[in-house]
Amino acid sequence: MADSNPETQKIAGVDPKLLEILVCPVTKETLVYDEAAQELISKAARLAYPIRDGIPIMLPEEARTLTDTE
Amino acid sequence: MTAHASPPPSEKDSHFGDQSVSAEDKAPMVRRVFESVAGRYDLMNDLMSGGLHRLWKNAMVDVLAPRPDMKILDVAGGTGDIAFRIFERLERAGLPMPPGQITICDINAAMLEVGRSRAAQKFGARAAALNWMNGNAENLPFPDRSFDAYTIAFGIRNVTHMDRALTEATRVLKPGGRFLCLEFSPAVLPGLNKLYDAYSLSVVPQLGAWVTGDGDAYRYLVESIRRFPNRDTFKARIEAAGFSQVSIRSFSGGIVTLHSAWRI
Numbered sequence: 001m002a003d004s005n006p007e008t009q010k011i012a013g014v015d016p017k018l019l020e021i022l023v024c025p026v027t028k029e030t031l032v033y034d035e036a037a038q039e040l041i042s043k044a045a046r047l048a049y050p051i052r053d054g055i056p057i058m059l060p061e062e063a064r065t066l067t068d069t070e
Numbered sequence: 071m072t073a074h075a076s077p078p079p080s081e082k083d084s085h086f087g088d089q090s091v092s093a094e095d096k097a098p099m100v101r102r103v104f105e106s107v108a109g110r111y112d113l114m115n116d117l118m119s120g121g122l123h124r125l126w127k128n129a130m131v132d133v134l135a136p137r138p139d140m141k142i143l144d145v146a147g148g149t150g151d152i153a154f155r156i157f158e159r160l161e162r163a164g165l166p167m168p169p170g171q172i173t174i175c176d177i178n179a180a181m182l183e184v185g186r187s188r189a190a191q192k193f194g195a196r197a198a199a200l201n202w203m204n205g206n207a208e209n210l211p212f213p214d215r216s217f218d219a220y221t222i223a224f225g226i227r228n229v230t231h232m233d234r235a236l237t238e239a240t241r242v243l244k245p246g247g248r249f250l251c252l253e254f255s256p257a258v259l260p261g262l263n264k265l266y267d268a269y270s271l272s273v274v275p276q277l278g279a280w281v282t283g284d285g286d287a288y289r290y291l292v293e294s295i296r297r298f299p300n301r302d303t304f305k306a307r308i309e310a311a312g313f314s315q316v317s318i319r320s321f322s323g324g325i326v327t328l329h330s331a332w333r334i
Contacts, residue, residue, distance in 0.1 A: 015198075018170065018203070021170070021173070021201075021213070022203070022211050023212060024211065025205060025206065025209035025210060025211040028213065028214070052179070054202075055182055055183075055186070055203060055204055056203045056204065056205075058175075058203055058205040058206075058211035059206060
């Protein structure tokens with residue numbers, strides 16, 4: 001369930017509703033949310049965008065490149 | 071950093087204040103400027119403009135005429151200044167915004183941190199109306215046709231490739247969506263020119279040094295205004311990006327211009 005309190009949101013990660021409106025800035029395709037890793041995965045771009053303190057960092061230069069096995 | 075001694079500007083060149091810099095260098099340079107001034111950015115705006123920036127921004131929100139059912143994207147608004155004005159205006163009218171209606175997208179994480187913690191202080195749980203994310207105006211992380219309005223206040227001139235940002239704005243707006251851009255203009259009323267130059271080139275960087283400890287950041291901000299296209303040239307670029315019915319409104323002797331356009 002979405003938590004509307006920004007302070008708990010910060011701890012719990014990102015608001016799931018936010019994920020619905022986000023796409024990969026490179027390919028404009030939808031993203032997969034890895035809650036444990038706090039990453040948004042773009043399979044097409046082979047990039048994992050980090051979520052830091054609940055703010056998605058949607059910058060390719062800040063993203064991790066996926067490994068071959070991912 | 072790679073600073074060329076003199077233009078000719080090419081497609082690969084951009085500007086960092088009065089320096090011509092390679093396009094790939096501009097973004098990190100701009101980022102450092104805003105990281106360094108984030109905590110005192112809004113205070114500096116008050117001091118530099120004598121509070122006038124509030125009138126300009128409120129005028130932009132007037133033109134926007136927000137409603138709670140509008141999905142609004144505010145680009146380069148990391149400290150929340152524009153988003154808060156929209157949100158507070160609707161609350162005062164007894165029309166609170168549902169969660170997630172306003173998205174603030176800024177390239178600078180430090181500015182977003184300032185904005186988000188301010189939102190939590192000011193609005194508590196109601197701050198859920200605001201989404202914060204770190205993104206580049208040239209490559210927005212949103213699907214096509216996802217917003218009713220796109221606002222950008224004093225941000226577009228810091229974007230490396232302005233035309234890409236304008237094209238992205240048309241992409242993420244729904245048909246019938248509104249584009250509003252508030253920006254300093256390079257030319258002011260004839261008689262005001264000298265005074266404006268003296269103020270912006272001498273007083274503002276000194277003020278910036280005192281208040282934020284970074285005079286160079288404000289020297290950059292002032293110089294970037296002088297590099298910005300005049301209002302008619304900028305209007306043509308908005309049209310070239312695919313917008314219709316572009317209109318222009320000037321404030322305070324031409325210091326600031328609001329460009330308004332529709333995505334048809």
